Amino acid sequence: MSLREKQGNRMKRIISGAAILMLGLLPIGTPAASASPQAPSQAPAQAAAPVRTDFAFTASGYATFVDGGTAAVRSGKTALSVLACTNQAPVRTSNRIADANLAPALNVQVTGLVTTTQSIVVPGGFASLSENKSDVQIGTPPASLNITELRTRARAQFNGAWSADVESTFASATLAGVSLTPAQVTQLRTTGITVPGVGEVQLGWRNKGGTTDKSAFARGRGLRIVTTGVPPARIIVGEVFANMDMRPFGGIFGGGANVAKTTALDGQVLSGPLVNQPHFCAGTNGQWRSQNLDAVDLDTLGSATNGLARVRTDDYPAPDNFVTSRSEASVATANLAGGAIKVESLIVRSYTRLKADGTRIRSADGTTVAEITVNGTVLPTPNPGQTINLPGGLGSLTFQKVRRLPTGLDVTGLRIVLVEGDGAIIELGRAITKIDT
Numbered sequence: 001m002s003l004r005e006k007q008g009n010r011m012k013r014i015i016s017g018a019a020i021l022m023l024g025l026l027p028i029g030t031p032a033a034s035a036s037p038q039a040p041s042q043a044p045a046q047a048a049a050p051v052r053t054d055f056a057f058t059a060s061g062y063a064t065f066v067d068g069g070t071a072a073v074r075s076g077k078t079a080l081s082v083l084a085c086t087n088q089a090p091v092r093t094s095n096r097i098a099d100a101n102l103a104p105a106l107n108v109q110v111t112g113l114v115t116t117t118q119s120i121v122v123p124g125g126f127a128s129l130s131e132n133k134s135d136v137q138i139g140t141p142p143a144s145l146n147i148t149e150l151r152t153r154a155r156a157q158f159n160g161a162w163s164a165d166v167e168s169t170f171a172s173a174t175l176a177g178v179s180l181t182p183a184q185v186t187q188l189r190t191t192g193i194t195v196p197g198v199g200e201v202q203l204g205w206r207n208k209g210g211t212t213d214k215s216a217f218a219r220g221r222g223l224r225i226v227t228t229g230v231p232p233a234r235i236i237v238g239e240v241f242a243n244m245d246m247r248p249f250g251g252i253f254g255g256g257a258n259v260a261k262t263t264a265l266d267g268q269v270l271s272g273p274l275v276n277q278p279h280f281c282a283g284t285n286g287q288w289r290s291q292n293l294d295a296v297d298l299d300t301l302g303s304a305t306n307g308l309a310r311v312r313t314d315d316y317p318a319p320d321n322f323v324t325s326r327s328e329a330s331v332a333t334a335n336l337a338g339g340a341i342k343v344e345s346l347i348v349r350s351y352t353r354l355k356a357d358g359t360r361i362r363s364a365d366g367t368t369v370a371e372i373t374v375n376g377t378v379l380p381t382p383n384p385g386q387t388i389n390l391p392g393g394l395g396s397l398t399f400q401k402v403r404r405l406p407t408g409l410d411v412t413g414l415r416i417v418l419v420e421g422d423g424a425i426i427e428l429g430r431a432i433t434k435i436d437t
Contacts, residue, residue: 048121050088052437055158056252056282057091059083059130061240063113064100069233073103079132081115085281087250087436089119089126100134102235107198108225109137110237117242125159130240132222139195147173147223152238154209154218158246164209166220168238192224199227215245215282245282248315248323251354253279255408255432257327259296259307260334265423271299273430275307279325283313301424302336304343321356327431328366329413334428337418340394345370348400348413348429358437362409367400367431369413395419408434 063079081095093116100110113134120127131153138145149171157163173180173188175195180188187193192202202224209218222238256279261272277291290310297303312326327350334343349366364384372379374391382388384400395418403410413429 048090050091051121052250053087053089053126054247054250055089055126056085056087056245056247057083057089057119057126057128057243058085058281059117059119059128059154059240059242061115061117061130061132061152061154061238063097063115063132063134063238064102064110065236065239066102066106067234069106069227069229069231073106073233075100075102079113079115081117081130083117083119083128083130085252085254086119087247087252089121092116092118105229106227106233106235107139108235111135115240119244122157122159125157126244127155127157127159128242128244129153129155130242132238132240134222134238136223136237138201138225139198141177143176143196145173145175145193145195145201150222150238152204152220152222152240154220154240154242156209156216156218156242156244158216158244162211162213162216164211164216164218164242166207166209166218166240168204168207168220168222170203199225199229199232201225214285215243217241217243243282247282248317248321249354249356249358250437251323251435252281253283253313253325254281254434254436255279255325255327255350255410256311257309257329257348257350257431259293259309259329259331259429260298260304261427261430262298262301263425263427265417265425270301270424272427274298275309275329277309277311279311279313279327279434283315283323283325284311286312286314288312296331298336298426301418301426302334302338302341304331304334304428306330306332322353323435324351324353325408325433325435326351327433329429329431331429336416336426336428337394337420340375340392341390341397341416342373343369343371343414343428344373346413346429348411348431350409350411350431350433352408352433352435354435354437360407360435362404362433364400364402364409364411367411367413369399372397372414390416393419395423405432405434407436408432 060082062077066075079095096114115132117130136147152168154166188203192200205224207220219241225235227233258273259275262270292308296307329348346369351363353361382399387398398415401412410432416426
């Protein structure tokens with residue numbers, strides 16, 4: 001039986017089990033090419049117990065965000081809601097506030113803000129959904145633009161075929177007390193309209209979505225407001241994002257790689273992780289993803305050159321039926337502890353393989369160091385996991401410190417404990433792989 005057939009059979013079992021109570025209760029509508037669907041009822045999703053699926057769901061959204069302009073008017077994301085990478089459905093997160101409290105100088109009021117992100121069960125499949133709702137007043141009455149029940153929603157879905165849709169809608173919109181004409185609504189959605197005393201306003205700015213043979217995504221923005229001030233401010237009202245990927249055996253990826261991290265002996269982080277590349281929830285589809293830096297500064301503890309952190313995941317369908325995760329960190333050279341410790345060509349690797357039957361294979365093979373020098377003396381390379389005392393009472397060093405994780409492997413290339421002065425711990429090169437089910 002092929003991997004896709006196994007996935008299809010598993011999805012059928014899930015739907016016919018715990019999730020069957022929801023079928024017909026969450027109207028999902030049609031794909032983006034047809035009329036925009038209505039938002040599904042949330043009560044049934046909350047009532048059903050989450051079930052594990054063969055998909056990875058992510059979603060995020062917020063109510064308002066202001067950048068540009070002067071420092072006095074800028075503000076971070078309000079009513080932020082995030083659905084972290086999960087393979088379970090239904091799962092729901094929500095955030096609401098009464099008022100965005102934007103700077104009065106912007107002349108924009110946003111009230112009744114609610115952002116919801118969730119994975120849901122739909123007839124024949126699953127979906128990732130993000131939605132924001134609010135009421136907006138732009139400008140000063142009676143010349144203001146008033147929009148009630150502004151709703152922006154993004155959805156990525158699989159129910160036998162992948163689909164993605166995004167919409168920005170409202171219940172009513174008036175300008176200077178008069179309802180917008182169809183022509184004005186079209187202008188609001190395309191080029192935008194001007195609100196006296198504020199600036200340009202556009203509905204559904206850069207809304208987009210797409211699918212592949214294994215995934216779907218959708219991103220939407222309710223309103224984009226560009227003020228006429230100098231410098232102009234940019235206000236986003238209601239941004240949402242939904243993503244969904246097929247994951248063999250329900251596997252989702254975690255971990256990553258970094259070049260260096262330093263902490264005090266009491267555990268306080270001094271710097272890092274530096275040159276950090278995390279894994280992607282749904283993997284990289286056989287491609288390396290990396291971060292690199294020619295010169296890595298460890299502040300007073302030293303420096304390194306040619307720091308590289310990279311990650312990769314691969315899917316192997318039938319007849320192999322397994323997925324793999326790789327993380328790698330490397331440095332060409334490192335000068336530590338005022339030049340007392342020098343490291344040449346360190347490579348740190350972590351590898352995890354997840355089979356269809358749930359078993360894992362873990363390995364740190366390929367973790368190597370060409371040379372370690374302390375005060376001009378070349379040290380014999382320690383055995384993996386071995387801790388040695390450094391000459392001159394500098395401290396201790398552990399090579400290839402490996403920690404077995406429930407779902408993967410954590411490998412630190414060199415862990416150096418310095419005891420002189422205030423003392424510090426330097427972790428040089430770390431690679432972590434995790435595949436959750």
